[in-house]
Amino acid sequence: MIKVAIAGASGYAGQETLDRVLAHPALELWALGSDTLAGRPADALDPRLGRNGWRSIPRFITNEAALACGADVVFLCLGHEEAASLEPPARGVVVDLSGAHRFADPSVYESWYGFEHPKALGLEQWSYGLPEVSPPTGRLIANPGCYATAVLLALTPIADEIERSGVVVDAMSGMTGAGRGLKPSSHAGTVLENVAPYRVGEHQHAPEIAEALGFPVTLVPHLLPVRRGLLATCFVRSRGVDLREVLEGHYAESHVVTVLPEGVAPELGRIQQTDGAEIGIFEDRLTGITIVICALDNLGKGAAGQAIQNVNVVYGFEETSGLRLSGVLV
Amino acid sequence: MIKVAIAGASGYAGQETLDRVLAHPALELWALGSDTLAGRPADALDPRLGRNGWRSIPRFITNEAALACGADVVFLCLGHEEAASLEPPARGVVVDLSGAHRFADPSVYESWYGFEHPKALGLEQWSYGLPEVSPPTGRLIANPGCYATAVLLALTPIADEIERSGVVVDAMSGMTGAGRGLKPSSHAGTVLENVAPYRVGEHQHAPEIAEALGFPVTLVPHLLPVRRGLLATCFVRSRGVDLREVLEGHYAESHVVTVLPEGVAPELGRIQQTDGAEIGIFEDRLTGITIVICALDNLGKGAAGQAIQNVNVVYGFEETSGLRLSGVLV
């Protein structure tokens, strides 16, 4: 069994990673890190963790202790700046779910994340891990952002077949995407029965997408009054190729990403609480623009599910080991 | 007092129109038409209509009777095909809230609405009434669609200042926009905690926008899990002019449409249950694309509020008479 440590296990991404680790046949939970819950039992996070087979889950320790515990795989589920400041363990696989290691160029952190990267020299040792379009290539893995995942699943396979100028992405996310931290924009009195665009034209996933695609897109995110789920509606112009055919070909063997039949649109309801993604393709009647829509769960394929998938790639496990993919819940 | 009849008063648009008529200082409710509620008292629609000062509201009569009752103003709050088949009263103001009279060219109905227009010859007698950008010019007024209103408020004032090719509009609406009729896509079990794109690239408000603007845009609508409110996020490229300045100038005197200060985005929460609209303007850091976002209430400025506003224009009343505009509710 592969020993796993999770740093930041009390945040949304951390708790979801824990969920998948507990379900994974080859992973063993070795350490649960959380600076706020250190010293307390696992069910301090969620009463379900004190039940049944889970009664043996280890107590929380500090994040520093979790990193130093000798695990084979460490998941970093921390804030960008906190993750950036950590010295990664000298051996083993490290998957960083924050944005702290997604760019080789440290200047991006100053200009888009608002801090100077404290370990700028080490950035090039990390590889960006998005299994379907850019599998990780080493033991240090930068897990993609949720918006970036949706856009790159939709656009990477067709990047050479579309006009690279004028690509527009309008996106919306359930509010767990904003994390468990307390801030006015995450207050339920603001979120309920509301929809709000935010960081319009300046979201930090925009340079991430540009880096991975090789060209920039215009990205506008909106906060939805739903708990989970993310939709990216991408507007592109084909250079002539049938984009549906390219996407269907690219995902033909995937058990994670599904290209929907003609006329069927992705919707949040079918991918919430799963690690899968759906892609739909449409042609505009008036303008000939092609619309590629990708839906996924921001905490699943957009975070924890993808982190697990990256570990599966590195260890050569089944693509879907530990993932939540089954079922036809209404 | 101007005598008002409402046909289709039991639908969402009809009930909201009734709400404004009751609040309007110069309008008097003369007839309430509804084929399903004909013969029943007003509080069969809503118990509030049996209270206080409203105890004198007339009983429901058939839509045909409402049209024939000699009112000075008739609001048609009916389905597209039903409204298209009606002979409008020979005198008085008629405001059609459906799409049945928005196009002079009858072929649009066959190709976008799915029916042959039964009164094709009369279509050119109607004028499209969007007070801020295209005030009505006669007694027969086609009230704009909700998506079209939001897009035209955002784009008409800048239509000559932007590249006309490649304009993209991603839009989302609260689900009362789909009407009170029972259909699977309006079932709460489908709508709650979900977001679904629909009629992607083929929504009937697209040709309406194209007709009014003079060029087509790519329109993708999404159904939101909120009761009311609509957001249109428009992506345009300026030909050089400062688009914010143009929009601020255009709406400087308006009491209905507000251009928000730099950095402030429209959100549903501030315009729900009102007849106002908010516009925000942003520049994309990576691509230079300008993003113009318009928020309004699909039943307010997107339907009943605008219908009342059109009557105010025709009669020369105050711009905001009978409108819901006040307050700073949280």
Add this chain to the structure above:
Amino acid sequence: MIKVAIAGASGYAGQETLDRVLAHPALELWALGSDTLAGRPADALDPRLGRNGWRSIPRFITNEAALACGADVVFLCLGHEEAASLEPPARGVVVDLSGAHRFADPSVYESWYGFEHPKALGLEQWSYGLPEVSPPTGRLIANPGCYATAVLLALTPIADEIERSGVVVDAMSGMTGAGRGLKPSSHAGTVLENVAPYRVGEHQHAPEIAEALGFPVTLVPHLLPVRRGLLATCFVRSRGVDLREVLEGHYAESHVVTVLPEGVAPELGRIQQTDGAEIGIFEDRLTGITIVICALDNLGKGAAGQAIQNVNVVYGFEETSGLRLSGVLV
């Protein structure tokens, strides 16, 4: 493998039952019945059914054909009156998820369900199957109602320890509890941002609870603006015994029902999309009344999960085979 047929597979309860059957190690899907989808492939219900391992799911047939196909287990996921009118198969296990076979006394149907039971003579052959408190005793199993399940899980173990007069149950359910049928009260425009009490003091689960408990309670249900989940808040007066102790003892070995620690209240978020239930117990500071709250998913433990559990009981399978119970999703 046990062969399974589902009649009414296109409703909410039917689709959820299908979900569990597909996940059950000892059940094999043999027939999918739906009068509205008969002749169409499984993915006409949900595109997920056309994917991966599920490509071999049989086409829909009529409900009558599904009943006659010789399955070992038949799930009836139909309306009350439709299920009441069917002749159950002469052999095999039948689990009726409707209310059509929950009462031995046919007069209940006239007075609470609004129809005369067409097979009144056969009613006594059915047993009421609520595994934790009243396991099924024969091959014909009446699956309990969702509100009844929550109330009986909370109250049956303590029924002999409380004052039987004056028991009050205030309950609320997510709106999938009202089924997939189209009706004004299930329209999203009515449900969103609303809460509405319904069938106040006359819900048909009240006599079901009275029959199972041996005494009546006052039941008021409310419709919530959530997709799934049900909460029953029960107010009882202890005759002196520590009710928490009794409930903890009763559920000590259960993998389905959890009694929460002191001070922790059940909430929908932890049981949605699962077949588990949570119970919390509180004492009122002013009145000494004990409050027992039970949360479950109306489609899980309140319908399909319990139906599967009843089959597990009858066949002697593991208590939790095929159930959705795992995970710590946020």
Add this chain to the structure above:
Amino acid sequence: MIKVAIAGASGYAGQETLDRVLAHPALELWALGSDTLAGRPADALDPRLGRNGWRSIPRFITNEAALACGADVVFLCLGHEEAASLEPPARGVVVDLSGAHRFADPSVYESWYGFEHPKALGLEQWSYGLPEVSPPTGRLIANPGCYATAVLLALTPIADEIERSGVVVDAMSGMTGAGRGLKPSSHAGTVLENVAPYRVGEHQHAPEIAEALGFPVTLVPHLLPVRRGLLATCFVRSRGVDLREVLEGHYAESHVVTVLPEGVAPELGRIQQTDGAEIGIFEDRLTGITIVICALDNLGKGAAGQAIQNVNVVYGFEETSGLRLSGVLV
């Protein structure tokens, strides 16, 4: 014009009070107090406050300055403990929307609010102001709690006609009831698609209700995933009198509280964003218990609307001056 100061104008109750003051024909906004926004213009709270006729709204000052500005009426929209510690102005009307002055007996604060009241001697100078059942009797007015308002509107008129033992109130509130402060239970990720009972059997509105009614009830509150609105479902046993008749009689002249016809239940949708309340009365078929349900908006009749109404009583203004009561929005 009566000069008004609002202390705590940046919280939910403060902003809603501001909304009503701006709409009141006899009140003039004199000072806006907020310690966090002091020095900033009014539109720092809400961009709508910078528009149109509202451009003249005064800047925020500190709460202390607002109290000392010589206003005729001061609204205290502060936390319980903060309001308790303030010295009220020596003249003028003071309406405290917190719980700090609702009890003559200071020991309640220690045992239910968790702090020792710093001005215990002055408590008896305050009167509890619930216009329909207990109008204020002096210049220092304690505005009732939201749950207490709903329960007292439902039960005070029938208090002498029901069994006083065993009264149960199950209540639920939209989450603005928990205030604008940031806390985990108000985080949208927790609230959305969830319902959670809280302070079960120990909510601080329970002693408030007991004090006003003269006998205790069992109160269980639940947090709803809606922005606004509160429902209190009260279970009582009549001593023989027709309770509907008593309630209809009591509210016959009210323009604020409506007793609904038989068979019609209150729902949040009709009272949200208003200062009105609805009451429905039902009989349980099995037990003869009477169910009295009251719906109101927690920020309207449950807070700001009632505060304004109390001022109307004290000054002898129209009952409904400045209130939001009109309309039939869907």
